[in-house]
Each structure stands twice: as C-alpha cells, then as structure tokens.
Amino acid sequence: MSRKIQHNNIVTDELLAQCNKENIELGNDFLDYLRSIDRSPTTINAYRRDLFVFWVYLLQHCDNKFFVDLSKRDIARYQSFCLTEYKWSPARMRRVKSTLSSLSNYISNILDDEYQGYKPIVRKIENPVNEKVFTKTIMSEEQLQILLDYCIEKKRYDKACLLSLAMNSGRRKSELPRFKVSYFDDENIILGSLYKTPEKVKTKGRGSLGKRLTLYVLAKPFKPYLDLWMNYRKEHGIESEWLFPKKVNGEYIDEPMESGTLDSWADTFSKVLGESFYFHCLRHWFVTRLSESNIPDSVIQDIIGWDSAEMCRVYCDTEADVKFAKYFGEEGIKQVEQKSLSDL
Numbered sequence: 001m002s003r004k005i006q007h008n009n010i011v012t013d014e015l016l017a018q019c020n021k022e023n024i025e026l027g028n029d030f031l032d033y034l035r036s037i038d039r040s041p042t043t044i045n046a047y048r049r050d051l052f053v054f055w056v057y058l059l060q061h062c063d064n065k066f067f068v069d070l071s072k073r074d075i076a077r078y079q080s081f082c083l084t085e086y087k088w089s090p091a092r093m094r095r096v097k098s099t100l101s102s103l104s105n106y107i108s109n110i111l112d113d114e115y116q117g118y119k120p121i122v123r124k125i126e127n128p129v130n131e132k133v134f135t136k137t138i139m140s141e142e143q144l145q146i147l148l149d150y151c152i153e154k155k156r157y158d159k160a161c162l163l164s165l166a167m168n169s170g171r172r173k174s175e176l177p178r179f180k181v182s183y184f185d186d187e188n189i190i191l192g193s194l195y196k197t198p199e200k201v202k203t204k205g206r207g208s209l210g211k212r213l214t215l216y217v218l219a220k221p222f223k224p225y226l227d228l229w230m231n232y233r234k235e236h237g238i239e240s241e242w243l244f245p246k247k248v249n250g251e252y253i254d255e256p257m258e259s260g261t262l263d264s265w266a267d268t269f270s271k272v273l274g275e276s277f278y279f280h281c282l283r284h285w286f287v288t289r290l291s292e293s294n295i296p297d298s299v300i301q302d303i304i305g306w307d308s309a310e311m312c313r314v315y316c317d318t319e320a321d322v323k324f325a326k327y328f329g330e331e332g333i334k335q336v337e338q339k340s341l342s343d344l
Helices: 013-018 021-036 041-061 072-084 090-109 141-153 157-167 219-235 261-273 280-292 297-304 311-315 320-327
Strands: 194-196 201-203 211-213 216-218 245-248 251-256
Touching: 013 041, 021 041, 021 090, 041 072, 041 090, 072 090, 141 157, 141 261, 157 219, 157 261, 157 280, 194 219, 216 219, 280 297, 280 311, 297 311
Parallel strands: none
Antiparallel strands: 194 216, 201 211, 245 251
C-alpha cells in the first residue's frame, strides 16, 4: 500500500477552547515570529498543527500546564503517549519534537526577559529509534499504463492528466497542483517537444517564496491526457485558472487542489497495482527515462532544476547490467546514438 502517515482526530474547536490560554497566546506569538523571519507557510501550518495537538494533550493528560512550567518528565511522557496511544511513527514523533524544541528555543532566546532562568528541555529527551524503512518502488511503463487506462475507464480524466503530468515532468507531489491551464497554450511549446512555463513556479525551498523555477513538460506523451481533461472541464463548466482546481462540497473553486488530495489518489493507485505507489517514484521514473534515452545529465539537471548534475545518479534507477548493455555487445563497444527530447 502507499506510504501514509497516520492521522488522528485529536483536535476539535471545543477542546481548543478549553486549552490553557497562555499556551494558545504563546503559540500564536511563536508563529508570528516565524512569519517575521520568512518561514514558509507550509512550515508554519505544520507547526500550528503540532502545537494544537500538544495543547490538547496538556489539557487532557497534564492538568492544562503552561508550556514554560513543563518538566523533562512531562515531555518524555508525551513522547511515550504519542508512540503508544496515537500510534505515531518515530519519524513523525521526531518532527513534532522539533516543533516543540523550536518553541522552547524561542522562549529561551527571544523571551528571556519575560521568562528569566528558563532552560530549553525538549532537546534533552532522546528521540525514538527503529524507524520503519520503506522499500523504494520502481514503476515500469506497463504499470503506469495500467493506471492511466484505469483512470480513463473510470472517466477520472483529472487523475489521468495529473498522473501523466507527473510522468512527463518529474515534478514533486506538492508542485503538481501549481500548474495553470495557460501554461499549456501551444505558444508555450519550445523545440516542438517541450511545454515551458511562461513564468517561474514556486517549488520546494525555504521561505514564503520557496525556490522558483521554469518548469518543463514533455508535450507529445502528455497532450492526449491534457485534452481529455480539458474537454471534460468544458463539458461540465469547470472554470479555473488552475489545471487541477480544488473541489469543495462537490463544487470546483478557483484555487489549486491541495497536495493532500493526491495522497488518497496514491492509495487508489496502490490498490489497483497491488503494491506501494507514491508520487515521488514518478520523479525517479522520469529521470530514469531521460537517462536511458541518452539525454546528457547536464540537460536533465536543467529540466529538473537541480543545482548539481550529480542528482541524476541519485534519481536514475537503471540497473548496472542495463546500462552496460547500451554500450557493450558481442563485438565490443557499441556506438550509441544520442536521442533528442522530441523522440520521447
């Protein structure tokens, strides 16, 4: 099945209303501080969720204590509770503890005039170990075609289009919803083979703006699925500048789809294939496909937007014997013809 972090319905508005008001105020001040130093909205939202869960825990299991008054034993008990009762993975626990540690450092370094003598304690609690290691999924072209055919059969042209976009761009899951319809005007096709975004798009990176890149999509294999989705949108009156608009209460709104929606799609794809599917494996598949077509690493680097061509080695899943077969045969060394992107 797909890789999935377990979520628990821990926080409600009613419970938050009962939480220690000092904790709520402290948390809000901390998040405001993070905004002032240009932490990304994604990071801030993750911190907010972590703090809400912790405030509710303190309400229910720790006499609604103020954060500043907590002991190392309190933090250790929280870690144990999360692992045993919430069934959190060690990885998630470490991430949540990182949030609490950042808050603790904020008090020590920024609010030291208000809380004199306060000592950061969260980092003193040893992190859990034995994190589950996921087996990397390597998708074949046949498996991906099964998924595309499944989506078409179910008339889920949005899923087919997004899956094809991931296959033919190598973009991360969080970046796929950021494509706009206008990016796929014919005037944005370069060299007869690549869609090139007319503006730079926010990708992964620190800060509210993140790293902004020009993105590229292989036009020929992608366009049939793009056309199916756009024809469906036209027939059903779906209007939005975003290629994959958000759906709320059965209606599409002019906002990009949340990347979390893709997690449920990944679950569906895993069930269809009978093995783990996650969108990041398509980034590997895309790079591997380009590499096996003899596209130089420097070109792949520019298409993906990496700072170093060394990343091509990390993402290329071609086995050594397959690589050797391209260059060596019964007669010795082969003459390998380099392909162009229009051949893909």
